Amino acid sequence: xxxxxxxxxxxxxxxxxxxxxxxxxxxxxxxxxxxxxxxxxxxxxxxxxxxxxxxxxxxxxxxxxxxxxxxxxxxxxxxxxxxxxxxxxxxxxxxxxxxxxxxxxxxxxxxxxxxxxxxxxxxxxxxxxxxxxxxxxxxxxxxxxxxxxxxxxxxxxxxxxxxxxxxxxxxxxxxxxxxxxxxxxxxxxxxxxxxxxxxxxxxxxxxxxxxxxxxxxxxxxxxxxxxxxxxxxxxxxxxxxxxxxxxxxxxxxxxxxxxxxxxxxxxxxxxxxxxxxxxxxxxxxxxxxxxxxxxx
Numbered sequence: 001x002x003x004x005x006x007x008x009x010x011x012x013x014x015x016x017x018x019x020x021x022x023x024x025x026x027x028x029x030x031x032x033x034x035x036x037x038x039x040x041x042x043x044x045x046x047x048x049x050x051x052x053x054x055x056x057x058x059x060x061x062x063x064x065x066x067x068x069x070x071x072x073x074x075x076x077x078x079x080x081x082x083x084x085x086x087x088x089x090x091x092x093x094x095x096x097x098x099x100x101x102x103x104x105x106x107x108x109x110x111x112x113x114x115x116x117x118x119x120x121x122x123x124x125x126x127x128x129x130x131x132x133x134x135x136x137x138x139x140x141x142x143x144x145x146x147x148x149x150x151x152x153x154x155x156x157x158x159x160x161x162x163x164x165x166x167x168x169x170x171x172x173x174x175x176x177x178x179x180x181x182x183x184x185x186x187x188x189x190x191x192x193x194x195x196x197x198x199x200x201x202x203x204x205x206x207x208x209x210x211x212x213x214x215x216x217x218x219x220x221x222x223x224x225x226x227x228x229x230x231x232x233x234x235x236x237x238x239x240x241x242x243x244x245x246x247x248x249x250x251x252x253x254x255x256x257x258x259x260x261x262x263x264x265x266x267x268x269x270x271x272x273x274x275x276x277x278x279x280x281x282x283x284x285x286x287x288x289x290x291x292x293x294x295x296x
Contacts, residue, residue: 002026003208004061006052006090007072008045009036011167012108012160015201016069017045023205030061030072052086055093062097067104067208070094070141073134084134091137100148104211106204109138109153111193111220111267118223119267121216125153145213152215154204157267158260160219161285162197163293169285171257173234173294182235183245183253188228190264195221196282206276217272221280224266233289 003020007013008029017027021044031037032051040047050057052072062068070091074083091107098105110133112119112126127133144151159168176182200219207217228242235242250258272278283291 001066001208002028002064003067003069004028004030004048004065005069005071006030006058006061007070007108009039010071011165012156012197012200012204013069013071014039015197016071016204017043019201019205020208021045025205025208028061028065030057052090055089058090058093059097062094062103065103067106067211068094068098069204069208070105070107073108087134087137088140091141095141095144095147095149098144098149102148102150104150104152104208105141105144106152106154106207106211107137107141109134109155111155111158111265113263113265115264117266119218119265121155121218121268121271142214142216150211150213152207152211152213152217154207154217154219155267156200156219157193157195157221158265159192159194159285160197160200161194161288161293162282163288165197165294168257168260169230169289169294172230172254172261173238175254175257176231176234176238176240179253181241181243182231182238183243184227184231185245185250185258185262186247188226188231188244190227190262191224191266192227192230192263193220193222193224193265193267194285195219195280196284196288198282199278199280203272203276203278206278210276217276218267218269219272220267220269221282222284223268224264225285227261229286230289233286234294237289237292237295 027045029040112123
């Protein structure tokens with residue numbers, strides 16, 4: 001298949017690009033910088049210059065391809081409204097370009113965040129409309145099934161870990177180093193799911209190859225790791241004490257991540273593993289932490 005990928009040179013997207021190329025697919029990657037373009041070219045991908053704000057480049061990327069994988073996101077936590085708007089507008093643009101073609105559109109999404117139990121693939125996202133997370137792009141994309149598109153959503157764990165990660169685990173490690181303590185919120189019993197980057201990329205490929213309208217895939221290698229356990233692993237790695245941070249002090253201690261770190265968001269991938277024959281095989285989050293991946 002020939003596949004257009006937004007975010008093709010990003011943390012997850014670069015692994016997906018490698019996975020697809022290694023399995024005989026062709027990749028057209030959206031690149032907003034010379035460095036990103038050069039990286040994609042070196043790998044053997046075709047470059048489509050542009051970014052999420054360049055809607056013409058998104059439309060051009062859909063030309064002559066069999067499928068689109070939308071992974072790019074601004075992740076601008078300081079201006080979430082702008083980030084949500086860019087995400088929703090990008091998905092709308094891709095939907096308009098693919099309408100009536102019966103081609104695949106896979107979009108990145110987040111955990112469903114159910115209360116009192118692990119989230120399931122059958123749970124409908126509560127993010128609806130522009131003001132919700134990611135601009136409600138998951139539900140928007142899934143609605144495209146009625147427009148002659150084969151849409152699906154890949155819900156990624158908040159922690160997609162591995163060597164080179166600059167996401168939440170890298171931020172927690174940096175904060176622990178700066179503060180001299182490895183913190184967790186409250187009693188630290190709340191759980192975060194996680195997935196190794198290589199496992200996430202493989203699942204995206206399987207979802208592409210076995211695409212069906214309305215599919216929801218859970219890229220969760222681990223259902224939920226207590227945040228205190230994560231903090232203890234960071235403490236071991238940095239040789240700093242582990243400490244509870246009061247919920248009211250979380251933002252002051254962790255920055256914007258303090259708003260998220262207290263969430264209890266366990267998420268199951270059992271249905272995904274059964275349906276797609278996907279068995280996570282990469283290191284666990286704690287194994288990566290104990291191996292020193294985040295402490296170089």
